[in-house]
Amino acid sequence: MASSDDHNAFHDDSNDSSIISTRGLEAFGRKVTTTASHLMGPVTDPTSNSHYQQAMGEVSKQLGRPTLQRSMFSMAKTTPTDMVRSRLSTSEIQHRALAYVSDALLQDIPDEDNSYSLFQGFQASFPDFTDEGKKHRRRVSRGRKLIDEGRVEPGSPHAIQKLQKEKASLMHEFEMLGIRKNMASSEIRDIDIKIANLAGMRRIVLDKLANFEHEEAILEHDILDLENRLEEAEELVAEAESVAGLRTPTQGSEIAEDDNAGFMSQSIYEKLPSSNSTPAKGKKPRNLRRKSMPILHEHYEPGTSIRELRAHQDSITAMDFDAPFGTLVTSALDDTIKVWDLNVGRCIGNLEGHTASVKTLQVEDNICATGSVDATIRLWDLSRAQYDPLGEQLEKDNEEECLAFENPDDHPVEPPAGSMDQCHMTTLSSHMAEITALHFRGDVLVSGSADKTIRHWDLERGRCVQTLDVMWAAAQASVSASDGKWAPTSRAPVQDYDFVGALQVFDAALACGTADGMVRLWDLRSGQVHRSLVGHTGPVTALQFDDIHLVTGSLDRSIRIWDLRTGSISDAYAYEHPVTDMMFDGRRIVSAAGEDVVKVYDKLESRQWDCGAGVTAEEQGKTPASVERVRIRDGYMVEGRQDGMVGVWTC
Incomplete structure (x- = not known):
């Protein structure tokens, strides 16, 4: 019978893809029924299903707990995928996550040059x-x-x-x-x-x-601009009060002022118009001193060109600047003295008054001192300039051209005539020949001349307080050579060159380099030579000292570094051409040595390298002129050339 049923079922379900055995289903149903009856049947034998009753009792107790109820409720909301995943161990999940890569990722594998996995x-x-x-x-x-x-x-x-x-x-x-x-x-x-x-x-x-x-x-x-307007307003108020009789000076005080006007002991700054006074014509002078210090040049590679200026039409004879992106003053053989704003690369104006070309100058803050072939020294207050390059640019709504590190046009706008007329402070006249070197610090200024003298000036009194005869000192040194106090100075000076080539003063200490190759250290309190340094065989053209070292440059094609504590040479550098100018800051020594580049010596790295237009001249097809003058402050270098060009570089 079972075989016939199976035969009929086979024919009935011949079109199905799967065949279910009826006999197997019946056997399975009987087993389930027997097991359920055995477990849940009437209690005839207490020991036969006591374990079932105990188990159900424990389940009933556990289901009454809130924690289990919450867990069952959360499991009811869990998807089957999450339930299966939760049964996997942590290591197995990590392995599957690392081992599994989707087809989309496999199709989008990037090209790799590496030939190894x-x-x-x-x-x-x-x-x-x-x-x-x-x-x-x-x-x-x-x-x-x-x-x-x-x-x-x-x-x-x-x-x-x-x-x-x-x-x-x-x-x-x-x-x-x-x-x-x-x-x-x-x-x-x-x-x-x-x-x-x-x-x-x-x-x-x-x-x-x-x-x-x-x-x-x-x-x-x-x-x-606001400060100047504020000062003008204060002056107008003061004038109004003076007219009202609140500040009328007495006749006795006027007479006293007239009596004291002729004395040289009166401060030179009291004789001159106050820097806060309003000029007779034109607008009030502006203070050009910057309140902040630009640092952009410190983050450029050394040797980077900042800008080039067509400063003069002839060879640069002297130049100096007060700070990076500050004020630059240049002079040349064309008998002109020009003042520049390095931040915008514009000429502020011309300093007019000398009757011949200027051979030496120095800029400190807003004060400039110039020494000329006409044997005079002039002091200028650059803060009185009546020209504002930045303001001119802002008025033209062209602020992009005001950025530093941008060169001006090939034909820069000339400053207005008379923009520096109010800058002249005083003229110092005492030398008998051209001024070849000068240096000032505070109220003390020293100047060297072709008359073979060094003059010590008191700027507060406005007069020469001491004259030092270099030839007399050289003769005294030769006579005293046998005593061992100074070295002999028998070599003759080089003709047709500045006798006093370089000067620097600090309090009562004065260093002087002359055409006989000697470097003399003077004591201004006694007017005597304290020590003479022998080493150069040509005229000394540049010198600078700090608290330990004195660095000198000479036409003998060398730069020497002296130890001021012992008076001996601690180092020296030779060049192929004469050294015409030299200066150093905290890290570098820069020098002009008759080439189209500036020679730079890095004291920290103990290496020399070239900076200037001559480095890339061949690549650009240019032939720059040789460098005559060079100045550096805080890694910001300015060099002047024989063709009148001025280059600004990071160093």
């Missing part, structure tokens, strides 16, 4: 293939080789097997080294990419810094 790289960097692992393995291999040589015959099969095994090991190590080389090369390429990205980011930040300094210059312009 990540696993091969890991295998090559395994400790067995590091330097320590290789050293240990080689020591063990040498020990085993010595043992095997005593045991195994060279021609035996065992020896061949050992050699083949050793060869395979070495070949594997050789392959791992190739992989490690490739990994190192890839790291270098990655670093190059990062460096390029950082360079791009650096350029962006530099542009941001330039914008900040531009905005800072504009704010300074507005602040100075």
Whole structure:
């Protein structure tokens, strides 16, 4: 019967894809029914289903707990996928997450120049293939080789097997080294990419810094304008009060002022118009001194060109500036003295008054001192200039041209006539020949002349307080040579060159370099030479000292560094051409040595390098003129050339 039923069921379900056995289903149903009846049937034997009752009792107790109820409720909301995943161990989940890669990712694998896989790289960097692992393995291999040589015959099969095994090991190590080389090369390429990205980011930040300094210059312009307007308003109030009789001077005081007007002991600054007084004509002079210090040049590579200026039509004879992006004063053989604003690259005006060309000058804050071939020294107050380059640009709504590190037009706008008329302070006349060197600090100024004298000036009194005869000092040194106090100075000065080539003063200490190659240290309190430094064989053209060292440049094509504590030469540098100018800051010594570049010596790195237009002249097809004058402050360098060009560089 069962066979007939099975036969009929087979025919009925012949079109189905799966066949279910009726006999199997019946057997399964009987087992389930028997088990349920046995478990839940009437209690005939207390011991037969007591375990079921106890189990259900425990389940009832557990289901009454709130914690279990909450967990069952959350499980009811859990998807089947999450339920299956929760039954996997943590390590298995991590393995599946790392091992599984979708088809989309496999189709979008980027091209890679590296010919080795990540696993091969890991295998090559395994400790067995590091330097320590290789050293240990080689020591063990040498020990085993010595043992095997005593045991195994060279021609035996065992020896061949050992050699083949050793060869395979070495070949594997050789392959791992190739992989490690490739990994190192890839790291270098990655670093190059990062460096390029950082360079791009650096350029962006530099542009941001330039914008900040531009905005800072504009704010300074507005602040100075408000200060001047405030001072004008205060002066108007003071004049109104004076008219009202509140500040009328007495007749006795007027007579006293007239009596004292002719005395030289009166301060020179009291004789001159006050810097706060309003000029007779024109607008009130502006204070050009900057309140902030630009730092943009510090973040550029040394040797970067900031700008070039067509300053003069003839060779630069002297120049100086007060601060980076500050005020520059230049003079040339065309008998002109020009004042420049380095922040915008514009000429502020001309200093007029000398009757011949200026051979030496110095700028300190807003004060400029110039020494001329007409044997006079003039002092100028640059803060009285009546020209504002930044204001002119702002009025033209062309602020982009005001940025530092941008060159002006090929045909710069000339400053208005008379813009520096109010700048002249006083004229010092005492020398009998042209002024060849000068230096001032505070109220003390010293000047050297072709009349072979050095004059000591008191700027507060406005007069010469001491004259030092260099020839007399040289003669005294020659006479006293036998006493061992000074070195002999028998060499003759070089003709047709400045007798006093360089000066520097600090309090009562004066250093002087002359055409006989001598460097003399004077004591201004006694007017005597304290020490003479012998070493140069040509005229001294430049010198500068600090608290320990004195650096001198000469036409003998050398720069020498002296130790002021011992008076001996601590270092010297030779050049191919005569040194016409030299200056140093905290790190670098720059010099003009008759070439189209400035010679730079880095004291921290102990290396020399060239900076200037001549470095890239051949590539650009230019032929720059040789450098005559050079100045540096805080890594900001200005150089003047024979053709009248002025270059500004980071150094």
